[in-house]
Amino acid sequence: MQQIINFLIRNKNFLLFAFLFCLSLVFTIQSHSYHKSKFINSANFLSGGIYESASSIQDYFHLKTYNKQLLEENARLREKEARLYTITGSSDSLSIYDAIESQFRYIPAKVLKNSYSKTDNIITLKAGRRDSILPEMGVITSQGIVGFIEKTSTKYSTVLSILNTNFKTNAKLRASEHYGTLEWNGQDPNIMTVIDMQEQAPVKIGDTIETSGQSAIFPKGIPIGTIEEFELDNSKNFYTLSVRLFNDMTSLGHVYIIENTDKNEITTLQENSIDEE
Amino acid sequence: MKNSILVNSVRFISLILAQVLIFNNIDFMGYINPYPYILFVLVFPFNANRSLYLVIAFLTGLTIDMFGNSGGIHAAASLVIAYIRPIVLRLTFGVSYEYNAIKLPNVTFYERLIYISSLVLIHHLVLFSLEVFNITNIIYILKKTLFTGIFTSILCLMFNILFSSRQE
Missing domain, CATH: 2.40.10.340 (Rod shape-determining protein MreC, domain 1)
Structure with missing residues (x-):
């Protein structure tokens, strides 16, 4: 018992460090999955x-x-x-x-x-x-x-x-009803990607992408951006599109x-x- | 003692406000934001209670996280540099640190540069690894660490030289 207490006292700084570090890791992991409740946010x-x-x-x-x-x-x-x-x-x-x-x-x-x-x-x-x-x-x-x-x-x-x-929503072509999933790769704030767009979709460079209205969050037809480039993915069944946003997210x-x-x-x-x- | 608490509180508030209102909005070349708030952790009195110092470093980072909605990444990074600071101090200043004789305003420019830039780089490496949270983007993490680290180090050195009165 004496030895355990001695050990705790001798290593108290390391234990404190380990405890606080785990705590910050918990906060970090929570921030990477958006539906977990967060304690540390700027809405206070x-x-x-x-x-x-x-x-x-x-x-x-x-x-x-x-x-x-x-x-x-x-x-x-x-x-x-x-x-x-x-x-x-x-x-x-x-x-x-x-x-x-x-x-x-x-x-x-x-x-x-x-x-x-x-x-x-x-x-x-x-x-x-x-x-x-x-x-x-x-x-x-x-x-x-x-x-x-x-x-x-x-x-x-x-x-x-x-x-x-963590953001994902459905997006569709303005010209047809083909839709895919809109997401961001974390690099350029003007470019997003649409994945899993059916290969039959009439995709052209410069076409407009808009919200599909399938989720209850966004109404149908809110503009997102224009197609900058596209390619077939490895399975050759789906297109992956690069979309240049209409919105200047930096301002x-x-x-x-x-x-x-x-x-x-x-x-x-x-x-x-x-x-x- | 009273004076030291006052000086550190003023430094804490002004560095946090400067970080949140000015330096978080720089976005130099699209993604480079310097983090000079860690100067608070770097110049915190060397002879302070170790446990207290760890808790204060953690809270400093957590405050920045609260403003930036970044989870706990700044808290973790600040905690790491607070924990390894004695090792870096011993490596840069040698024996004079062991005798508690070292005062940051009195050291040479070269020693100051080594001390600040090494801790800044370690802080940024932890910070961006946790922010990106994906080992496949290791090149991106290192690139961001290097460029932001240079920027932060220059700012920290400038602030440190500007605001430190030379004590004989």
């Missing part, structure tokens, strides 16, 4: 508050870019509205919107902290449970997809960026969070059918 009042005050200063320098993006988005929406007007032929084009109840609700939010140079990137937003933000909601900008909500606190939330090796100012109001209904339905199997 201290880091959120510091990022908020820093970003309110930086905002002034970005006003010009934000204005330009808003103008472009406005122009695009106006064009869409005009097209809808010609199709319906109704002078009151808004009435068509009133008739349809939208499945998706868009909540604007400000980016407090963006990151893109690491292998697993996380973005911090100034919007939390107070603004009815919940985990697994999609995040987009007017140009394309950004990621989905990972953690929320009362006032802040973190986003699992598309530039994260994000304001984003939209997508709430799918039918999500509960969809997931309950899917769970029920799995139970029955």
Whole structure:
């Protein structure tokens, strides 16, 4: 007994080191699998508050870019509205919107902290449970997809960026219904890859890739990027595509969070059918 | 003693804020971010209690992890350099370290360079191995360690020379 205590006292620094090192390894491994709960994240009042005050200063320098993006988005929406007007032929084009109840609700939010140079990137937003933000909601900008909500606190939330090796979603060609899996290899923040695209798909360089709407997170048809190059994989059955993103992930100012109001209904339905199997 | 606690607290807060607000956003050549916050771990008093020093180094790294959403990689890397610091000190400064006679402001530039850059490289190697977490990308890890290490070492040396008053 005496010897054990002596041993502990003699090696207390090494034991302390080993304990703390294991603890940090646990945190690290948790951060590599996104659905585990995390203790250490930036959606808390201290880091959120510091990022908020820093970003309110930086905002002034970005006003010009934000204005330009808003103008472009406005122009695009106006064009869409005009097209809808010609199709319906109704002078009151808004009435068509009133008739349809939208499945998706868009909540604007400000980016407090963006990151893109690491292998697993996380973005911090100034919007939390107070603004009815919940985990697994999609995040987009007017140009394309950004990621989905990972953690929320009362006032802040973190986003699992598309530039994260844990991120995966379905993507399809705009021209046809062939789809594959969109993921990131952890290197260039402008390039993503789509794997497992059927060999029959009419793939052309320069074609647009968009979200497929198969998951309950993103609605169908949100732009992702254009095909830069493609090749058949080893099995010769599937294409692997390199996609250049529309979104400049290195400069994000304001984003939209997508709430799918039918999500509960969809997931309950899917769970029920799995139970029955 | 009071003075030492105050000096270290001020150094801790200012280095963390500088790291989080300025140096995490540099992204030189796309992926190079220096980590001068480890200067806090490097210049922490050499005669301090060993266990306390390990815990403080761990918490320093964990604070950076909290801001950067990086799990525990900075905590692990800071802990490693805190644990092996006595070995590096003995290798660079020789016997004068054994007699507790060494003060960082008084050593030669060459010794300072060796001490800082060796610990910085070890820190970055642990950091990027855990960040990438994939042994097949070993070339990428080494490349990132080397370039970021040079950048961090230069910054640490600059800060160290600028903010240290020479004591006789």
